Amino acid sequence: xxxxxxxxxxxxxxxxxxxxxxxxxxxxxxxxxxxxxxxxxxxxxxxxxxxxxxxxxxxxxxxxxxxxxxxxxxxxxxxxxxxxxxxxxxxxxxxxxxxxxxxxxxxxxxxxxxxxxxxxxxxxxxxxxxxxxxxxxxxxxxxxxxxxxxxxxxxxxxxxxxxxxxxxxxxxxxxxxxxxxxxxxxxxxxxxxxxxxxxxxxxxxxxxxxxxxxxxxxxxxxxxxxxxxxxxxxxxxxxxxxxxxxxxxxxxxxxxxxxxxxxxxxxxxxxxxxxxxxxxxxxxxxxxxxxxxxxxxxxxxxxxxxxxxxxxxxxxxxxxxxxxxxxxxxxxxx
Amino acid sequence: xxxxxxxxxxxxxxxxxxxxxxxxxxxxxxxxxxxxxxxxxxxxxxxxxxxxxxxxxxxxxxxxxxxxxxxxxxxxxxxxxxxxxxxxxxxxxxxxxxxxxxxxxxxxxxxxxxxxxxxxxxxxxxxxxxxxxxxxxxxxxxxxxxxxxxxxxxxxxxxxxxxxxxxxxxxxxxxxxxxxxxxxxxxxxxxxxxxxxxxxxxxxxxxxxxxxxxxxxxxxxxxxxxxxxxxxxxxxxxxxxxxxxxxxxxxxxxxxxxxxxxxxxxxxxxxxxxxxxxxxxxxxxxxxxxxxxxxxxxxxxxxxxxxxxxxxxxxxxxxxxxxxxxxxxxxxxxxxxxxxxxxxxxxxxxxxxxxxxxxxxxxxxxxxxxxxxxxxxxxxxxxxxxxxxxxxxxxxxxxxxxxxxxxxxxxxxxxxxxx
Numbered sequence: 001x002x003x004x005x006x007x008x009x010x011x012x013x014x015x016x017x018x019x020x021x022x023x024x025x026x027x028x029x030x031x032x033x034x035x036x037x038x039x040x041x042x043x044x045x046x047x048x049x050x051x052x053x054x055x056x057x058x059x060x061x062x063x064x065x066x067x068x069x070x071x072x073x074x075x076x077x078x079x080x081x082x083x084x085x086x087x088x089x090x091x092x093x094x095x096x097x098x099x100x101x102x103x104x105x106x107x108x109x110x111x112x113x114x115x116x117x118x119x120x121x122x123x124x125x126x127x128x129x130x131x132x133x134x135x136x137x138x139x140x141x142x143x144x145x146x147x148x149x150x151x152x153x154x155x156x157x158x159x160x161x162x163x164x165x166x167x168x169x170x171x172x173x174x175x176x177x178x179x180x181x182x183x184x185x186x187x188x189x190x191x192x193x194x195x196x197x198x199x200x201x202x203x204x205x206x207x208x209x210x211x212x213x214x215x216x217x218x219x220x221x222x223x224x225x226x227x228x229x230x231x232x233x234x235x236x237x238x239x240x241x242x243x244x245x246x247x248x249x250x251x252x253x254x255x256x257x258x259x260x261x262x263x264x265x266x267x268x269x270x271x272x273x274x275x276x277x278x279x280x281x282x283x284x285x286x287x288x289x290x291x292x293x294x295x296x297x298x299x300x301x302x303x304x305x306x307x308x309x310x311x312x313x314x315x316x317x318x319x320x321x322x323x324x325x326x327x328x329x330x331x332x333x334x
Numbered sequence: 335x336x337x338x339x340x341x342x343x344x345x346x347x348x349x350x351x352x353x354x355x356x357x358x359x360x361x362x363x364x365x366x367x368x369x370x371x372x373x374x375x376x377x378x379x380x381x382x383x384x385x386x387x388x389x390x391x392x393x394x395x396x397x398x399x400x401x402x403x404x405x406x407x408x409x410x411x412x413x414x415x416x417x418x419x420x421x422x423x424x425x426x427x428x429x430x431x432x433x434x435x436x437x438x439x440x441x442x443x444x445x446x447x448x449x450x451x452x453x454x455x456x457x458x459x460x461x462x463x464x465x466x467x468x469x470x471x472x473x474x475x476x477x478x479x480x481x482x483x484x485x486x487x488x489x490x491x492x493x494x495x496x497x498x499x500x501x502x503x504x505x506x507x508x509x510x511x512x513x514x515x516x517x518x519x520x521x522x523x524x525x526x527x528x529x530x531x532x533x534x535x536x537x538x539x540x541x542x543x544x545x546x547x548x549x550x551x552x553x554x555x556x557x558x559x560x561x562x563x564x565x566x567x568x569x570x571x572x573x574x575x576x577x578x579x580x581x582x583x584x585x586x587x588x589x590x591x592x593x594x595x596x597x598x599x600x601x602x603x604x605x606x607x608x609x610x611x612x613x614x615x616x617x618x619x620x621x622x623x624x625x626x627x628x629x630x631x632x633x634x635x636x637x638x639x640x641x642x643x644x645x646x647x648x649x650x651x652x653x654x655x656x657x658x659x660x661x662x663x664x665x666x667x668x669x670x671x672x673x674x675x676x677x678x679x680x681x682x683x684x685x686x687x688x689x690x691x692x693x694x695x696x697x698x699x700x701x702x703x704x705x706x707x708x709x710x711x712x713x714x715x716x717x718x719x720x721x722x723x724x725x726x727x728x729x730x731x732x733x734x735x736x737x738x739x740x741x742x743x744x745x746x747x748x749x750x751x752x753x
Contacts, residue, residue: 069410070435087752103745106722171574172582193520193577195729278520282576282725296407299431299714301750 056313063306066092068299096307107308110285113199114315117206117286118267125207126263129214134244136215137222151216153209162276165205166192195283202273202284210266214259221255222248257323264319268312287312360651361392367655368398368418368643370405375604375671380422383472383659383668390658393651413437417643419652425459425637426706427546428714429469432641433462439642440466444653448660451679455704459637470660471639472668473675475600476694477527477707478618478633485512485590486617493619495630497535497563500622504570507593514570516592518583519728522721525575526708527634528596529724532560534632535624539703542632546711548751552743561727561736563624568731576725581605596621598636603674603690613673616690620697633697635704637678719746 029037066078067089078090100107132150136143153161168175169191176191177183191201225248233243249256271288274280280289287308294305371380377399384395398418405412405422413421413432423429432438445467449457452471460469485491489510494500504514519525533542537556544550545557572583572592584605586592595602599618606613623629640659646652658664665677669684669691676694677684687695698704709717723739 068435070414070437099749103749105719105742105746169577170582171578172586188574190574190577193574193729195576195726198577278576279522281522281722282729293718294715297714297718298406298409298428300410301715 059306059309059313062303063096063310064091064093065303065306066090066095067302069302092303096304097311099304100307100311104290106281106285106290109283110287110290111311111315113284113286114268114270116199117203117270118264120203120207121210121263121267125210126214126259128207129211129259130218132211132215133218133222137219147215147219150212152212154212154216156209158209158272159276161205161209162273165201166277169201192277193282198277198283202277205273206270210263213262213266217255217259217262218252221252224255225251257326261319261323264323268316268319287315359648360654362394363648363651364394364396365420365648365651365655366396366398366418368400368405368412368421370400370402370422372399372401372405375608379668379671382670383664386664386667387655387658390664391651391654393648393654395655410437413643413645417645419646419648420640420642420655423469423639423641424706424710425469425471425639426710427712428706428710429460429639429641430463431713433464433466433468437644438462438468439644439646439649440464440468441470441642441653441656442467444470444656444660447657451660451662453678453680456637456678459704459706460639469639469641470656471637471678472659472665473672473677474635474637474698474704475598475675476618476620476633476635476698477531477596477598478620478697479622480587480595480597480602480616480618481593482587482590482615483617484615485593491593494622495619496622497624501566501570503593504567508570512590513572513586513592514594515567515572516583516586516595517572517575518578518580519575519725520577520579522725523707523709523717524580524597524601525724525728526717526720527598528564529560529720530634530705530708530711531596531621532563532624533557534634534705535621535628535630536560536563537625538628539632539705542705543711546708546716548712548716548747552747553740557740557743558736561731561739562733564727565731565733565736568728575728585609598634599674599690599694600636607673613688613690618690618693620700630700631702633701633704634707635698635701636707636710637704638675713750715750716747719743719750 062073065073066087067073071089073089074091076090078087078092078095132146136147136150140146156164167173171177171188171190171193172183174183174191177188180189182188190197192198229247229251230243233247238246269288270286271280271292274284274286274289275292278284280286280293291305291309291312294301294308367384369377369380371377380399381397384397387393388395400408409423409432414437423432429438433440440462445457445460448470452460456471457467460467460471462468481491481493486493489506491503491506494503507514517524530542533545533556536559537545541550541556545552545554550556572578572586575583580597580601583592583595584597584602587595587602588606588609588611602618603613603616606616620630620633640656642649642652642656660679662677662679662682665679665682666684669675669677670686673686673688674690676687676691676698684691705711708720712720720743723743727735727739
């Protein structure tokens with residue numbers, strides 16, 4: 001109903017013949033209006049320049065240098081003959097990128113793990129969250145309780161989740177190894193230390209939380225779906241499966257887009273869990289961790305870390321561009 | 335009161351410099367002290383040290399404690415910003431690195447006064463690459479093989495002094511249903527200690543120091559030998575080390591499920607104390623000799639101490655505090671409640687030393703040179719690279735992995751040290 005009235009309302013003004021006068025009116029802004037408008041534009045602009053564009057561009061520039069964070073930068077090229085302490089703040093060209101791709105053993109595993117993380121979130125966590133939401137929305141008995149239980153991990157910080165799961169996975173004292181009777185030392189399963197296992201173990205922790213998060217979003221979406229649509233579908237003889245996929249799901253398009261964006265963001269910024277687990281080494285490398293371990297630390301490889309940051313930025317740009325293109329195209333067609 | 339008596343005694347020994355101490359802006363001024371002694375026990379010990387330094391110099395000492403991990407991670411920006419006058423730090427390349435960046439102030443004048451309190455090794459550990467002193471050491475602790483006396487007695491084990499005896503003991507322990515060597519490397523760094531000791535046992539301390547500074551390539555034959563010996567040890571080492579914290583490994587030693595554990599007293603003995611396990615039953619021996627050429631002459635004994643910031647606001651008083659800290663009395667004050675570290679000053683009298691600490695002093699004194707642990711002796715970026723390479727080795731300790739690990743280590747070292 002509301003959409004109907006809105007479209008009718010917005011279609012009215014062009015039909016009114018006196019519109020030219022109305023259109024001209026906003027041009028006569030008082031000085032005060034202009035100041036307010038300028039301020040409203042300038043403040044976010046300055047903030048975004050200072051906190052988004054300046055750091056982003058600086059990172060790109062720093063990625064072409066070799067710098068340990070001490071003293072200033074200069075424009076001279078690096079001299080490979082000098083010891084590193086003297087060879088500081090110099091221009092290193094694309095060396096950092098070259099090193100990352102060829103000589104840094106953690107780089108390609110990190111890229112791969114980021115992609116696996118994204119895939120698991122898209123293929124497992126999100127559908128799981130949607131399933132929870134649909135089941136709870138159907139009002140099974142005790143749905144309030146399930147809702148709370150599934151939502152609980154969302155309220156915990158990821159750092160805390162990492163610690164909670166340590167008790168589950170720990171080799172000598174963990175729940176799993178104790179239950180399957182392998183808590184000894186020789187045959188215990190090394191959930192968090194085996195590089196073939198630990199990524200999946202941590203992804204289970206991440207999914208445990210992400211599914212709850214997605215569930216909440218979908219619950220909100222499902223509540224917003226006009227119940228008359230379902231009724232109409234039922235009258236037309238659709239079964240619940242058809243009703244969901246052909247009527248309810250398309251009606252939730254805005255929520256679907258939000259969930260997709262959140263899924264991509266959450267998987268690219270994944271950091272806390274692996275850092276808590278083992279500082280993101282030995283099978284848990286992620287780009288965000290590599291950026292941090294190079295830039296934050298005792299001896300900083302700021303240039304190298306920045307190059308890794310730029311790679312992460314480029315990867316993040318792909319879904320962002322797709323999303324923006326999608327959004328703008330929709331607005332144009334409207 | 336006791337501290338006061340000790341202090342006057344100390345003053346007598348170095349009467350010549352007392353005029354400088356009492357005159358000028360020292361008395362009544364404030365010295366800010368950035369501290370990473372954030373664990374409750376060390377924090378308390380450090381507060382006692384600061385209080386007695388304050389009593390001795392008449393300068394107020396204000397401690398700013400920061401969680402030790404954050405302290406280490408932020409050290410570069412901290413020292414470039416508005417650092418405290420003095421700060422806690424580590425000896426070795428780690429100290430030299432920050433000195434070379436001109437983030438620390440040389441304290442040769444302090445060393446002129448306290449030099450007599452320390453041996454040549456301690457002085458060398460406090461000296462930067464430019465030959466000036468930058469650190470006043472407080473304590474160190476050895477990396478050795480721990481065991482429980484009662485378990486050794488019950489099973490009739492004897493302390494091995496050679497590689498063959500060590501492996502034979504491992505085999506016996508395994509047959510007896512024990513984990514011969516408790517091991518946890520989830521944090522990555524504990525395994526670096528095993529690399530250090532095997533390298534010093536097989537190639538000597540000089541070689542180790544050169545390797546850490548990348549004056550010897552990581553592809554060298556000597557490094558290969560280290561990993562080969564390590565691979566020989568692996569069947570007796572607690573499996574799944576990459577997923578276990580050293581604390582959990584120490585617990586298997588505590589519960590007598592494991593026979594031995596190679597780690598620092600600062601960790602194992604401290605863990606026994608905090609777990610309230612019988613510390614008197616804990617004992618250690620230096621890692622067995624592997625190559626008779628080097629015997630048991632070297633070990634890792636990381637040293638912690640204090641440095642003066644380049645940007646110190648009150649350097650005169652800060653130096654007075656450092657002079658006080660560089661005395662046996664100050665170390666004794668610190669070590670009153672510490673049951674694992676040992677002081678470095680000569681003729682240090684600590685009534686509270688337990689058997690572990692007494693033995694630590696004796697064993698460190700026997701060494702011709704002490705390493706500072708890989709992440710203190712090498713560029714930390716290189717130590718980080720080695721952490722992940724060594725974890726790969728622990729996960730797959732086969733001969734063919736060794737060569738590729740060495741190759742990767744060398745190419746990363748080239749990027750880190752020269753680039």
